[in-house]
Amino acid sequence: MADVPSPLAAFVVGEIRRARGAAGMTQEAFGRGAGFSASHVSAVEGGTRALTMDFIKGADRALRTGGLFERLVASVGAPSWFLPWLDAERSARQLRLFEPLLIPGLLQTENYARVVMRLNDLMSAAEVDQQVSARMERQRVLTGENPPQMVAVLDESALRRTGDGFGGIMAEQVAHLVTMAELPHVHVHVIPATTGLHIGLSGPFALARSADGGWVGHLENQLGGVVVDSKDDVASLLAKWEGVRNEALPRRQSIDLMKEMESHHGPQ
Template identity: 35%
Template sequence: MATAGGPTVRRRQLGSELRRLREHAGMRIEDVATHLECSMSKISRVETGQAPIKARDVRDLLQWYGVSDPVRIETVMQIHKDAQQQGWWTHYAEVLPSGMATYAGLEADARVLRSYEPTFVHGLLQTEEYARAVIAAVRPNEPQEVDQLVRFRKERQALLTRDPDPLELWVVIEESALRRPVGGREVMVAQLEHLIEATRLPNVTIQVMPTSKGAHAALAGTFSLLEFEPRTPTVVYVNSIAGNVYLEKERDVRTFIQTFDLVRAAAPDPHDTSVTLERIAREMHAS
């Protein structure tokens, strides 16, 4: 059983282990819900790492599932203890959209992040001014929260320069997103220049999908693939106005991996990106 990672990954590991032990013991989710006197949805969320569980309930379940090995019990309880730690993102819990705290935890624990962005520049690559314009546009009725959300986004960006193991980021961005003057032309030109600088980072790869390319495999919308240390399953994150979806089933993950591979194969070579960004910036500045 893997034990590496921060609190979000640890919570997922705990849930996965509890699910494995339940299934090995021949128990159903409804059996566990009855035993702990809670809802089946609560057990489901615990087993998928989306909800906390008390230490005494973990010990109770281990005993109920027939786990008697003291080393195994101690390992599981240590994972539970580590999962209770508070990540830096919890300071923004009151203003974050539903599910964003979970995503921030996964992103912080990830080793590799691959993303397709049809509408905006990826959050880890946004300038402060661009981020402010985007957040203010999508949350027009909550101006008092914009500053906090901009700070939250800036803190996330530290992942790209963390020492000694920066996040490896590969993003495919639609050209149309880069031509939309979010915040005005000056803000957008500065954002394009920031992207040019980002292409020089050894752990960042950016591709621009030309509008002239037409239809391609990812037209259904934005998604991200988060990869962790070995033995920790990859997670697919799909974000939409309707809500956030996390996919972990092997079949779903494999589909999105194949989709991303098709998209990056269809986009121009990453070595051409800086030239493309410079051209768009010149055209926007001149218009």
């Protein structure tokens, strides 16, 4: 399941270890209550194994905290509505992403992500830095030892965003897209502007397929997002996915179009 980003993980692990000690629980007893082996608990506390949301939830059960540690991670590291999707994203064997207006978060450069985050003028500079860092951390799912197959579909309009001082950032972003799209496990497809209206214009969405074959969906909106896991809702999203995928250019033609856009923006 999803790894909790450092340095938050180190802090949470320390607090869980202190709470376990205060409760007089051995690693073995704690592990029984949390659903993990003593060796797993030892590895997490020793920093040689990643802290995951499953472990945090297990710690809350074992220590009977009423969900304290999960709320702590939600308040400091990521909003609560996003945590289930992070779990699904990190453990996925397949990812399907559709974005009609922006570059998908897993494919954003740091500079592009920062510009997007700054659009929310309610966020402080520190909050922007934290969110950008968290987004860059999430992208490690694509560069690990056993990355998922990812297919992303985006609208050509997302490649043509421009504005004062934005050309260089956009050129860098499109170049990064091309680099990622040429990885064997990453497929980026572009819906050309000539397509006109299509089903995806109703909004962005994502789908993650776990090792056991189950799908989970994620919908973004102005207030946050919604994780979708009911059979009917997932089936509806999969149908919408087929719709947007069918409107997109093949992989090589999409890369050629992105290279054309990279040249169009150019450094400014």
